[in-house]
Amino acid sequence: MTLTHYLTLGAIVFLIGIFGALTRRNIIGILMSIELIFNAANINLAAFNRFLHPQGVAGQAVALFFITIAAAEVVVGLALVLAIYRNTDTVYVEDFSLLKG
Amino acid sequence: MTFEAIVFYSLSALVVISALGVVMHRNTVHSSLFLGLSLAGVAGIFASLSADFLFAGQILIYVSGIAVLIMFVVMLLGRASDLHLRQVNNQWxxxxxxxCISMVGLWRVASSFSGSTVTTAAQPTTKLLGQLMMGDYAVPFELVSLVLTAALLGAIFFSHVEKPE
Incomplete structure (x- = not known):
């Protein structure tokens, strides 16, 4: 196994996440796709740590920070989705036109 | 084929197929179940990269925290009529x-690392991570706890319903 294998896996998961974030109509689907993107970044960080700098753990520490920030992001995001759903009664992003008046 | 290759390819297949399930599936409840499976596969990838603390953190935070939270919200907001609606927009x-274009570029970057292989034996990293968090990364560590408190307060603030008098 070389570093290329892990980077390719990270790239594939990242692009699947990008595809989902661009095409899903459901706001929760977009949030799930963003979680996939975070995980692709974490795979890359852990792989770089293991292959290029095996004596340190800085890559894994940054990945831990990413996991924490992702948890905070998804909690606030889901609370916002619930608040928007209460006002607009829909989960489809093309109907979220509150700011247009 | 070595044992390491078998583990890597089976975990990769699990991660990629369930990630495709997340973005393709029409039913959002099934999508969130696939998300949990995909995140568990990523935890396995962490274990194969000898990142044992990340493996445990991924299982604890992502699989049993975030995926379950998303599942709750999906079930709160879902409707039966959603299953008959198109779930992708017309720019797919x-x-x-x-x-595809980005994949070509990322593949060119990734293939430049084809010569790098593992040279050292895998070691547990939990102790080193703890020393790093309490040493060099102490300030970001405290800042992250502040961010988590802010997220907690924000979630309570946004989901709070004002009762009419």
């Missing part, structure tokens, strides 16, 4: 094009 062809 452009999105496929963007992803």
């Amino acid at each position: 062809l452009a999105a496929v094009l963007i992803c």
Whole structure:
């Protein structure tokens, strides 16, 4: 196994996440796709740590920070989705036109 | 084929197929179940990269925290009529094009690392991570706890319903 294998896996998961974030109509689907993107970044960080700098753990520490920030992001995001759903009664992003008046 | 290759390819297949399930599946409840499976596969990838603390953190935070939270919200907001609606917008062809072009670029970057292999034996990293968090990374560590408190307060603030008097 070389570093290329892990980077390719990270790239594939990242692009699947990008595809989902661009095409899903459901706001929760977009949030799930963003979680996939975070995980692709974490795979890359852990792989770089293991292959290029095996004596340190800085890559894994940054990945831990990413996991924490992702948890905070998804909690606030889901609370916002619930608040928007209460006002607009829909989960489809093309109907979220509150700011247009 | 070595044992390491078998583990890597089976975990990769699990991660990629369930990630495709997340973005393709029409039913959002099934999508969130696939998300949990995909995140568990990523935890396995962490274990194969000898990141044992990340493996445990991924299982604890992502699989049993975030995936379950998303599942709750999906079930709160879902409707039976959603299953008959189209779940992708009409720009999906452009999105496929963007992803293919980006894949070519990312593949060129990734293939430049084809010579790098593992040279040292795998070691547990939990102790080193703890020393790093309490040493060099102490300030970001405290800042992250502040961010988590802010997220907690924000979630309570946004989901709070004002009762009419």
